[in-house]
Amino acid sequence: MSLSRRTVLLSGLAAGAAGATAAALPASAATTGPVRRLPYPFTLGVASGDPDHEGFVLWTRLAPQPLAEDGLGGMPARSVPVHWEVAVDERFRRVVRRGTVEARPTSGHSVHVELGGLLPGREYFYRFRAQQHLSPVGRTRTAPSPWSMPAALAMGFVSCSQYEHGYFTAYRRLAETEPELILHLGDYQYEYAKGGYVAPGGNPRDHEGPETRTLANYRQRHAQYKTDPDLQAAHAVAPWAVVFDDHEVENNWAGDTPEAPDPEFPARRAAAFQAYYENMPLRRTSLPRGPGMQLYRRLRWGRLTTVHLLDTRQYRDDQACGDGYQSCPTALDPARSILGAQQEAWLLDGFRRSSTRWDLLAQQVFFAQRDRDAGPLTVTSMDAWDGYVASRDRITRGWLAAGVRNPVVLTGDVHAHWASDLKLDYADPTARTVGSELVCSSITSGGDGADSATGSHPWLPWNPHLRFHNNLRGYVRTTITPKQLAADFDVLPFVSRPDAEAHTRARFVIEDRLPGLHLTRDNPLSAGRTSTSPADVDQQTVEAETRRP
Template identity: 75%
Template sequence: MSVSRRTLLLSGAALGAAGAVTGALPTAAGATPARPLREDPFTLGVASGDPDFDGFVLWTRLAPQPLAEDGLGGMPSRAVPVRWELAADERFRHVLRTGTAIARPESGHTVHVELNGLLPGREYFYRFHAERHTSPVGRTRTAPAPWSIGGSLAMAFVSCSQYEHGYFTAYKRLAEADPDLILHLGDYQYEYAPDTYNVPGGNPRDHQGPETRTLANYRQRHAQYKTDPDLQAAHAVAPWLVVFDDHEVENNWADDVPEAADPEFPARRAAAFQAYYENMPLRRTSIPRGIDMQLYRRVQWGRLATFHMLDTRQYRDDQGCGDGYKDCPAAVDPARSITGAEQERWLLDGFRRSSSRWDILGQQVFFAQRDNNAGPATVTSMDSWDGYVASRDRITRGWLGAGVRNPVVLTGDVHAHWASDLKLDYADPTSRTVGTELVCSSITSGGDGADSVPSDHPFLGINPHLRFYNNQRGYVLTKITTERLEADFEVLPYVSTPDAPVHTRASFVIEDRVPGLHQTYDRPLDPPAAPAQRAATPSVADTVERETARP
């Protein structure tokens, strides 16, 4: 059964009106009964994630007053039982599983339900009940059986949703596309205080609260983002695979090194990790332990695809030469790593063990070389894989040595759409292509943006392996089959006002066993009349500057 976002929202509203009553925790003899939850606690919606062939994670968080400064969402300081239901249909006529989880104050009243023993390759529906309140309905699915290729996979990937820079219409349009799986590649939320990171002409919306440094700050910020109905719709329509980048903690952090000297950074990182886990549909294996969090992991989609989800922040060496675009000797130091030695071994072992048709790296920062200097010097971003050339070379040679059939790298971070062929030797344009990188634009970060002719970007002239660029907001939709991976670069003409339309700006195909890109579609769109409050479009130079330096 296929269900649209509108159907999900309508059915969720109807079920919420009907309500459901679940029992409270028992009280000690003579104790005053707990005050009931009078306001709807399901203001942050529902989500699912990390699908396996026999299960997935279901998530919700109770927060009747989601923007409360203490980060507790207006919840009482007591544990609350939350009943969950899993059904074969969106109206819950055929309930398959039910149970009760406890939402506790020490975990921000979040609920993570890990289910297994389900049938592979199936669609399921879920909802939660807390006292007399019922959540919206979510849709999720299991992966195909490990021995099965299964059918095609409709996978989308997104990144960089700065709440202040615009409206989350891209999430709404993504939900309407009904994907099977959504990858979020980082910068799910931003740490800045209001009026700190601004787009030209001013931000359409404001952050609540100060720059995030404490657990209360991060909980409040995550809650503000999740109050957005378009983000809720995207979470409710399909399971997600998530990884963080820098802004979930602070701009351009690297392992234990903050952007600027800060003796309190370990506590800040621990608070950010705790809030991130609380607010994402992650398995218990990702529960933070102080300043450490196990985020890199592998998710199998039958024999069709293996998703290697990477963490390029927590274990990296500090960016070389003070970060930014540099011709930096540290970039080619063979001892430096963006993944850390343990994660690198894990990834290379995964390549050797893989029997999938497609091996897909879900990760954060630009993988291919992006030299911005037409002369003999190589001037690249120290925050990307360009700042860790030996690390990139080991990973690339690793998939070649393992005979990986179709390596594809998925990337976020840079607030623009890109597509590139991957090389072993970027200095030789004639060297063979050994893989493909697809880069999604931001949901909102950077503001409206503008359509652009790819050949006008100076990077494409300097780097012939870079095949496509577009500076509008949006996301990437893919269709993965045994024969090919089709990628549609979806764009919105503006985000400074709500409900922008979406269209496919360009499409590419990667054929089985043929690394590299083949463009199949290219259609600029005449821009609609600009909204009155929309700001002037930033230049390409402005965009590059935003990609590499804190505003």
């Protein structure tokens, strides 16, 4: 009986492939020279990312002792050759590419293999070997030809995975759906020392090490997250495209400005960027240069979809009137930008050049206006696009002026599911809808949360463009076709214990050339599966919005 792809990938990852040997690889790939034998080094799994129509990036990092305090993972202070293979079948009977790359101490013994020359729109499998050890097998794919119109793209997006706040079951549940592409929209890891950020009800797991400030700290923290088998399963099932938010460095940083005065912040940011690159399947174009890193970029999926991956941290002006909810005239200053002038110009140019059916803005913080005051004041989050109103207006008018066919903003950060219609004038309830925003909940951040059968939130009555909210943890699955984008908001009943099952709390559709969200006929939104009353959910949500780091 043959094994299913899901069994090979997910069960193999759970076993860690620690018992595998290199006997299956050809002798020509054997390691030469007398070297100290390594313990099993693939404790952090494998990953792929940034696919285009000719290739992708393959990633792994050698770390026999992943939680070592020096951040070196128990590796010797020398380079180690790592052999890699790419095949068209999961048993590697038809290998199409192979090679060897050095895992160097200066890059934390991470490996980035940037491949080209492959066939478009194809599924591939990959693995690594170091000495006698084989890695788990990963599945990846190339994007379709730029001139083709794919029938569909199955894509998931996620954000905010605080290791201490719960188990990463949501990653595994997403992996089990076998998406073709996964976007991570930020807060992949958190910087706090053990107990520095406590979820309601307490933390079921603990961070290792101090608050991350040095390269060793950030390497250790990334390694701790990467040891999670559920995260490894999600990385191994599909290529990822990643962007950071604030916690990859520190809470609420903005450009060159840390949360609190810190003369060492440039060095801290440089260390965080270096560790981020070492631990993500990113191309060489994103290799950090000191405290700077080129992260905004585009992915194209044939003529169906362009994904504009944005960086809303590195170039933004400092938050106006503090980081929280304020009624702040400075937020309206036309000189302020959340993207910076260069990235804004790049994005607007991308709108003008786009020829795909769907343009997705994959980014970090809430785009639509979210006013928490029922009265005449506008009280909004200064850490989101509400703190950069003119910048949001320029981007929105930019896609309208360019005639972008279907603009959709994809967002993380707020630890809850939201869905919104986008407007040019949020003060006018009758203003026409000019786009849509889909916001994914957290993987774990905020703890278990609470369910609502109605998608309720106390701010919705005076924010009619906000269409849906749910405060459980989860992810969003999208199925994109030439005619529509369908979004399933999947949730888990708890993350404080492992192995929760996922279910779809709401399902929306965006029709081609018809901006705005539409409930599907089979929408489970009113199915009545609740853990608390809507009133209790509302109060918990308001309290969480007030205190969330």
